[in-house]
Ligand code: C2E
Ligand code: MG
């Protein structure tokens with residue numbers, strides 16, 4: 001039907017593809033200006049000690065508020081940010097903003113960990129430019145945040161790619177005192193031997209295993225096995241995507257000490273996160 005459009009008008013895309021491509025172009029156009037227009041926001045989601053209910057950390061999760069597009073969630077633009085290289089300045093902004101917030105909480109007598117996501121292509125783009133370590137150092141120095149209050153969440157795919165340089169970079173970051181966790185654990189293809197070769201502190205069990213933990217025997221078996229292994233390897237374990245009390249009861253019976261999910265709180269803006277933290281501090285007293 002391309003002919004109908006006239007001699008000089010070649011249409012290689014179906015209307016659906018065309019509009020998807022147009023949407024992508026529009027997204028890219030706006031994303032290029034998101035930082036300078038101050039459109040990016042961090043929300044924070046509590047990480048909770050299961051036995052006491054106290055908040056021990058917050059994960060920073062990015063949102064994008066754009067006048068034309070509305071609120072855009074990370075799954076819709078992190079991939080694009082990686083492809084365009086915009087992830088480098090955006091990632092640096094996330095790290096700085098999250099550490100500033102954590103420092104403010106630390107100064108307010110609420111020293112909790114801040115967890116910051118590093119996606120695969122983000123990590124390797126940084127690493128190619130020898131920038132990642134420098135950015136982490138700069139941000140810690142400028143914000144004054146204690147390094148042990150920062151935790152970087154990497155993925156299994158980061159560990160599998162360019163093994164030697166990746167290990168080297170992570171060891172250097174680790175030497176600063178910064179913690180390293182593996183996000184979405186169990187969904188990637190990393191070998192278990194990586195768990196002892198890499199300087200890891202925490203595993204986060206992917207929420208897909210937690211979702212049906214009350215009804216699916218396979219998921220229970222997987223979570224039990226991961227819990228036992230993490231315990232032996234002296235790794236902290238966080239269950240992602242905890243949505244109800246029954247899931248929590250099962251996890252509490254395992255060697256899984258920490259949970260994160262809607263059951264405790266959705267990711268919330270900094271103001272609300274501060275309120276949750278103050279309540280948690282009162283709980284401890
Ligand atoms: P993630 O790091 O695994 O973050 C957890 C995701 O699960 C978040 O989605 C969170 O809102 C959602 N979640 C939390 N609790 C529950 C629950 O109980 N049930 C369910 N169904 N979902 C829950 P979000 O905020 O949309 O982020 C999606 C992904 O985008 C993140 O997955 C992370 O990989 C990436 N991301 C977010 N912020 C950043 C960032 O600043 N930098 C990078 N590179 N990636 C980011
Ligand atoms: Mg994460």
Ligand code: MG
Nearest residue numbers: 117155183184
């Ligand atoms: Mg993730």
Ligand code: MG
Nearest residue numbers: 183184206240
């Ligand atoms: Mg995850």
